[in-house]
Amino acid sequence: MVINPQGELCRCGARGCWETQIGCDAVLRAAGRELDAAEVQDIVIAARSGDDAALDTMRTVGGWLGLGIGDLVNIFNPEVVVLGGYLHHLIAEVPGVKVDRVGSSRRAPREQVKVMPPELADDSTLIGAGELAFAELLADPLGILARSASLVTS
Numbered sequence: 001m002v003i004n005p006q007g008e009l010c011r012c013g014a015r016g017c018w019e020t021q022i023g024c025d026a027v028l029r030a031a032g033r034e035l036d037a038a039e040v041q042d043i044v045i046a047a048r049s050g051d052d053a054a055l056d057t058m059r060t061v062g063g064w065l066g067l068g069i070g071d072l073v074n075i076f077n078p079e080v081v082v083l084g085g086y087l088h089h090l091i092a093e094v095p096g097v098k099v100d101r102v103g104s105s106r107r108a109p110r111e112q113v114k115v116m117p118p119e120l121a122d123d124s125t126l127i128g129a130g131e132l133a134f135a136e137l138l139a140d141p142l143g144i145l146a147r148s149a150s151l152v153t154s
């Protein structure tokens, strides 16, 4: 999803994709950090402790995040948008930073959508992958055991 036609070249070949504006590289670039020598978490921690440059970075990225969310809200009209990865820090932990351009969405969907962190915090992706791997077992544990037993006895 292109949101900044004057933005950085994306690895997909387009320019200004949402990822180039809100991804980890975008945060590091906005903070003036070397891409391979710093972590986004360093900037989140600095912002949390009141570092003005880090807060400016988070506000900039938060603005692009909100702009993209606003577009998605206009298209899909979701009730909830869950921000995983480092993105939930933008709304959950850094004072004064908010997703402030969701306002670009139409009024009714904007008033109804909730932008929130995942309930499982930083482990949500890992837990989701684990649940996917074990989905068949969780759905039918006795059936899996019975099929496994029949394989052993045959």
Ligand SMILES: [Zn+2]
Residues within 6 Å of the ligand: 001, 010, 011, 012, 013, 014, 017, 019
């Ligand atoms: Zn792209």
